[in-house]
Amino acid sequence: MVRTRSRRPRERLSRLLAVASAALLTIGGLVASTTTAEAADGELAVNGGFEAGLAGWSCSAGSGAAVASPVHGGTSALKATPAGGDNAKCSQTVTVQPNSAYTLSGWVQGGYVYLGASGTGTTDVSTWTPSASGWQKLSTTFRTGASTTSVTVYTHGWYGTAAYHADDISLFGPGGGPVQIPAAPTGLAAGSPTSTSVPLNWNAVAGATGYHVYQGATKVLSVSGPSATVTGLAPSTPYSFQVTAANSAGESPKSAAVSATTTSGGGGNPGGGLPAHALVGYLHTSFANGSGYTRMADVPESWDVINLAFGEPTSVTSGDIRFSLCPVTECPNVESAAEFKAAIKAKQAAGKKVLISIGGQNGQVQLASTGARDAFVSSVSKIIDEYGLDGLDIDFEGHSLSLNNGDTDFRSPTTPVVVHLIQAVKTLKAKYGSGFVLTMAPETFFVQLGYQFYGSGPWGGQDPRAGSYLPVIHALRDDLTLLHVQHYNSGPIMGLDNQYHTMGNADFHISMADMMLTGFPVAGNQSRFFPPLRPEQMAIGMPASTQAGNGHTAPAEVTRTLDCLTKKANCGSYQTHGTWPALRGLMTWSINWDRYNQWEFSRNFDAYRWS
Template identity: 80%
Template sequence: MARTRPLTLLLAGVLAAGGLVALTPAAQAADPDLARNGGFESGLDGWSCTAGSGAVVTSPVHGGTKALLATPAGSDNARCSQTVTVKPNSAYTLIGWVRGDYVHLGASGTGTTDVSTWTQSAPAWQQLTTTFRTGASTTSVTVYTHGWYGTSAYHADDVSLVGPGGDPVRVPAAPAGLTAGSPTSSSIPLSWSAVPGATSYHVHQGGSRILTVSGTSATATGLTPSTAYSFQVSAANSAGESPKSAAVTATTTSGGGGDPGGGLPAHALVGYLHAGFANGSGYTRMADVPDSWDIINLAFGEPTSVTSGDIRFSLCPATECPNVESAAEFKAAIKAKQAAGKKVLISIGGQNGQVQLATTAARDTFVTSVSKIIDEYGLDGLDIDFEGHSLSLQTGDTDFRSPTSPVIVHLIQAVKSLKARYGSDFVLTMAPETFFVQLGYQYYGSGPWGGQDPRAGAYLPVIHALRDDLTLLHVQDYNSGSIMGLDNQYHSMGGADFHIAMTDMLLTGFPVAGDTARVFPALRPDQVAIGLPASTNAGNGHTSPAEVNKALDCLTKKTDCGSYRTHGTWPGLRGLMTWSINWDRFNGWEFSRNFDAYRWS
């Protein structure tokens, strides 16, 4: 959210140029070729290509009758890979033939030093070769080819891995000892015994897979209070998935969940009120905000400095906003809105309000100063609108379930303190940009960062840690670049498909950075609203009322879905958020009037 909002997303890959790996004799002449279908004669059998980037062609080929054609697109480098069983403490030679620009051949998971070799330009077939030695406990490696971001398609053929074969990997046994811990109103913790040979575990709820983890515990979240749930777990490795375990049943508790900070209508309209500044849209007095708006976020509470944690709020100066009301009139108007069932929150951040809670002192100051604003104006809660570099991952912060970055950990602690202070009626909303949420689908925790911005996905640990306290998440589906959806396709701002794809991710859950061991769980539909600019003046990616209605129809009724196919239907989707009430007034109230007229059923 911003007073003026430039297009901010710009992702750039950094090509780490290095010399070709020196070739040394590594494997015995009698060693077998361990790569499966290295000539692609059986199509893509044995190979997995990111984002559907791989295909098999009959020309050109290096040997046989077929070869791989892989096409990078957007932020995907067309990586095609397979996992091969090997022996520990053994030498291997990886060979492949390639054509194209910036084509890579490599091996990862070696247990020693992972290797990669590449050619900058190969207009004709060129052989790439590299060698490695496995570690003391390494039993499998992943061999791969890939191109580079924004370059043309490449070809690969006759890929071989020569060295001693490892013992075959067998499908693991079904897990035993599945038990449920103490439930909350919206979550149930689970644990089970380790299975020899398993590399991951799938958690199933009522027959549907909901989580994949690498350890022997997981927590099912986003559940309904006072409801019985049945769970099973299966074990998996490169050979396949085990049968499911015996089922365990547990029932969520009745209190505290389902609608944190309740009292909202089934379908709510959220808007930001420029209470502290003027930006060309005109000042709107609190008393003049129409009844259409169910949550009014005061923009903004801003820090005295980036790192202090000290947040202040004041009304727009009369020199900027000649029609501004007095503080007493403003407070009286807030009480009138609340008497009519509306919620009024203080929003912290915005484009210019960068907040970094890097220390415990800043955390405590944040809690104290935000509480003072809430108490002075009699507000219902807090909206977190951190942007810029307020939230950022650090190298090693690779799991959203257990963050280590101080600015993230301290924010979570601060909000929990505020929730504890004000109780169950405290309304908590968040307004991250897609950069901080859906970009995590591709990039979160891929450090060391290698050219990717460490802010990508940085809201994910905050949302996850606070999901049981979260009233509403309204991601800003604007001022964004194209984002990849769960269909592995890129979607652009301004049309129904973008909002459908971005919202489907929140309501379905998604593997973070392609890692099925780190699945971000789905939010409840009553916790989700779609964030949009109220007019073309308010931000890049304005969506016409007709396209907004298409998105709502698809998500709540599964009609008029266009090219994107959702993973469910959510008639309980909470509603819409917009930047801003002021800009909607400037635009003749088009946004709110369309919301009021929309038929939810």
């Protein structure tokens, strides 16, 4: 969160984001050196020259056709025409050998043409050209994983652009045997149910390209990764679930069944008591900036969760957190401590939640030792008790989670600052019980960039902080009331459509939220699949005004974001993987900046609040 007293500029993080994004684009366009073909290597793509029409190929939304001109070789080529909601993806699944090297190439013509391979079991690859007025060759290489027996090769264009052409698509490498129907999934388990949903996860199955979830005898979901959340359930009701694995050869037998009973209601989230759809805001209480100081008693009823910004450390590594009201020399209208505490009680009596937020742009916290961890628990408890607060907001930014030990699996972190933070928060949760409200406000760099990079990762050389919040979110997902990722002060981030999205518009918010609500392979590895969060745990973070941070979103785009995510309406170019009417709501930086902007953000949300 951006402040102005003793500020450190955000340019460094912005540069890191730009470098990471540019690096990935560059990597996607590199032609890797050709490996020496072994005796068993051969051409694996079927009908790569489209001489047999579209035989062997499947094109989304009927977007593809074989044409006689222009062609690169032979007498036919592919012509595929994107639409506003479709990128004209044409693909085929090819059998391959595990632990083997492959070269994918093809000739393309047109604007924004992509060639890639997915399901490699290692790092999925793609290459592209933004413009090819004549035939241009695209090429990339990849290596399959230890259990990979099939990959999907594809071409696609860009939403709403002109048609593209492709010809002579080639996948060269060791051939595989016939694709086998995958084995039944194992390890099916149910997470913590809510009154209307049950999260499920299971072990990934070799050779599977997707999974089907059954509720009793009825197929209710189809997903690409080894986790899903079944929604639309009745409260206080037992359910039984099974899962199958599928690929081009067919569907496996069903897994062993798992049973779960939904809760009785009341929102179903840890630290309940929030309305079904809530507005979260940060209140500048310990400092002043251009937005002006707002007294607690003057915060409008619109705000359901008020995060006090900020509790700050006495030093980066001490773990000792202190909180005090803005000094009168900086904030002439600041209330007294007694008035502040009385106003908090009044808000709580009206059903509002008031939390202490730790961190912010300048408040770097590194719990690198057990001593720092224990000091954090003790000092945060003291603040909560003194002011009678409802819980804690973790707003660690910058270098707070940067001391990475080379962890590559978010499920088993060993980095001390990560492990100690998880332990500290669990200790606080245990101390205050089920009513403890826990929220987090990481930046997109530390969450969604884990889709591309995480830890040392397969790419090498990237900022080790990329995706570093993922193990914290995952370890605390059953304790987490709300995750409100900051969808601002960010560079372009890749969504699940493998396209880059830029902040400040509905598509960015929709694609970033869809990633957290659908789940995603971390650093492109399906075996490290980050399970989706429940929609009632999700709020979307936006700046309240143009002065509050880069990425301000106009009210009409905010409305379009909520329409798409909760109703699957008004979605634009990005198509979500689901519909989430239980989405909790919005977060903004900040209440003060919203007041400065004549309450535009909160008034728009109040007018929208959906049933």
